[in-house]
Amino acid sequence: MKQLTAQQIVEKVGGKLIGDPNTVINGASSLETAKQNQISFLGDKKYIDKLEGSQAGLILITAELQEEINEGYNLVVCDNVDVAFSEILLVFAPEPIRYAPGIHPSAVVDSSVSIGQNVYVGANAVIEANATIGDNTSIGASSFVGQEVQIGQANQIAPNVTIMHRCIIGHQNIIHSGVVIGADGFGFVPTPQGLVKVAQTGIVQIDNDVEIGANTTIDRARFEKTWIKSNVKIDDQVMIGHNVEIGESTVVVAQVGIAGSAKIGRGVMLAAKVGVNGHITVGDGVKVAATSNIHKSVDAGKTVLGTPAEEQRAFMYRYSLPKKVKRLTAKLDELKKELQELKNK
Amino acid sequence: MKQLTAQQIVEKVGGKLIGDPNTVINGASSLETAKQNQISFLGDKKYIDKLEGSQAGLILITAELQEEINEGYNLVVCDNVDVAFSEILLVFAPEPIRYAPGIHPSAVVDSSVSIGQNVYVGANAVIEANATIGDNTSIGASSFVGQEVQIGQANQIAPNVTIMHRCIIGHQNIIHSGVVIGADGFGFVPTPQGLVKVAQTGIVQIDNDVEIGANTTIDRARFEKTWIKSNVKIDDQVMIGHNVEIGESTVVVAQVGIAGSAKIGRGVMLAAKVGVNGHITVGDGVKVAATSNIHKSVDAGKTVLGTPAEEQRAFMYRYSLPKKVKRLTAKLDELKKELQELKNK
């Protein structure tokens, strides 16, 4: 079993050790579940009450929070608790699963496919004609890469992923199982003969350092491309319609849906289950609370919430309507009484 | 064609027969669509008006509802109408599909995999190194079982399922197609260099007698485990984040999303499309109405609804605000008039 002393840990992650440098740590856990030989972390004031009663032998903490707590804990005061905890987690975690480069004999790879150096292709994967796979990329078992797809370097594509024809995947992307990239966008024209399918002739382009969660779907464009720019982080079961654009470093949490041709800026945060209507623009740095629905464009930097989404102040007014109505009712009854008394005189 | 008399049916499911014991039944359907030789059921007062005009030759009914309806129907009065109807359905249903034990020659099973007795592995399934598969478990065609996964006994795993490395599946679980167990949890730390991925070093553990609906995703833990306890029933397209815990016999309906580190108690009912914020606790026996969003912890036994969720009484007050505001407006106008009259005097 791997173990580190508190002293070794502070040397590894940086920061200031408060407490016994010889404390032995052999695992990591949350404040509630950590045992005496485990390290834990407190990075958010919200969880400060979980400190009391924690068995953790060592706790990573911010300078700010350290000032608020009692003595008696072994602490490492550090700048970025999350980063430090992640680093320690990796020490105690089991070895990561790695796949040696090579193409599994059961994979079906068309002879026209261009394959780079150190590529892994898992069992029963299918790679169709004229696709290209860059160096150090791995394609998981049973995944499908369609005709003329271009995949760059050092991508990690999990098992059972589907990437349809002609889509373009850049470098260092992580794509989880069940993801479908490049299915047709949803478009129909009502005609006297019924709903006629609108051809979806474009592609999906994923730039670099993007992560895409399990069972997310990103539809191909009606024309040109649906475009996920670099450093975008997408959670599970997100639905991204045709011709959507998402700017750099935007975070899209689980079960969000973004309708066709919406443009999402850089550094936006769409929390879980948010809906974005089609053809609208969400400015850079916008934050949208979970389950909100954005029905019209939002200016850069705004925080919005609710369905339909509005700014915080308007939302809070709306949210507090029951209180306001109760107060109004009481005031009105009072007034009625006063008026009656006046009349009686 | 299989057929049973009403007498044979009441002997099979228990209960009291009212009507002709010789009625011949050869199928089962709903009250609206059942024909004269079909059996149907009425288990909920809500649907009592569907009885009139029903052609059903025999109807399973509760004692309570039987007292409310007219004469003239062939009835079997029984305790649990749903259970009885299910039993009869199985009589008339086509033979269930069964797979003879054996490993399809096209499956790719690593030589280090430990396989129990009477295991079925479908065509093109992939089972990686050091996985273990318990007795009587079936793994559907094209499913993926990653390295060091442990799967217990008598599980039914459908085609196109993905179970990532090191996850643990207990006994008698049913996992439907498209399910992804053990994709990375969603975690990023903002740093001056941009969003840095938080390593997801834990696993998913599914205990026993759990059912998981199509295309549901259950993410692996950042550390330790995401944990689905025994008898939990999960519908399609549910998203369960990293380090979530779900207690015994909880029911999670379609398209629910549960954010990271939330703890859901025993016997909870999360209706369709509910959202649960991260790091909160939902107590035992809590009921949450469809499409509600739970943003803070909920005490055991409560029923909550709305977005954000509140208790029924508060929700109903909020829901009836339009009526209340109309009434207030009318009262205010009345008061204004009275005041004006008083002034005029």
Place this chain on the structure above:
Amino acid sequence: MKQLTAQQIVEKVGGKLIGDPNTVINGASSLETAKQNQISFLGDKKYIDKLEGSQAGLILITAELQEEINEGYNLVVCDNVDVAFSEILLVFAPEPIRYAPGIHPSAVVDSSVSIGQNVYVGANAVIEANATIGDNTSIGASSFVGQEVQIGQANQIAPNVTIMHRCIIGHQNIIHSGVVIGADGFGFVPTPQGLVKVAQTGIVQIDNDVEIGANTTIDRARFEKTWIKSNVKIDDQVMIGHNVEIGESTVVVAQVGIAGSAKIGRGVMLAAKVGVNGHITVGDGVKVAATSNIHKSVDAGKTVLGTPAEEQRAFMYRYSLPKKVKRLTAKLDELKKELQELKNK
């Protein structure tokens, strides 16, 4: 590079050309991104402000909108801008991907399967015993077709689709990747021994000309069938419960959920993320706004919105409550002042 003159385009799509017939067009794009040699379109007044500054060399436009805009654009005035633009898109789009008929040698097709003329079965697809595949149908790579499934003619089934045993697929349907048809419906009966699974003995039937988006799930019926009628168009990540019926030409947008036994009429529009409760009826032609939840039956022809959904007028009243309450508060304060003045006299 393919190119057409404006004259050739108007001959192709019909309509009236306003401007230079010799303008050369070699591509198609949106108003914002089109270059001088590209055609674009304006079909909706909402986007009329995107015309200004557009570089597009030729613009498809309706007669109505043409009257509202300035001169100086090359225009084709046509009846159905969407249909015309789709036609032109196909001229400039890369050749569609086509698969030559034939069964890939890596596909696992049971010897009892009946296969029509000109059928394509992709690499590593699995087709189980007694399935039938009609003429001109293509089954994508790694897709699964279960025992006794019946698939008609000219269906396009993408890679990584799952169609479970005994389901019936008609003709000319398009089924995208990750779709799961025929997983078990979600049903459990509470008993003293815990939650007991309700057998799901029915099937899913898809009629003709249906499109089903990526990662959508359609559950099999408890008995008889879950039924998607002809010309229904379903987007990505839609969840359709057991025994649901959807009428002809209904449109179901992404992430909608329809609970068990709901009946949706013909020509209904369920916008994105709508929820429909179980056992209710949504009449023909009903329109439901995005993210609404329908908790009770809706009469034919209605437009409803909100959660729970209500008619537009009621919704707008509710939506404008903050304004109304502000006004009431001001009026009440005014009245109070007047009353005070009266008292003072």
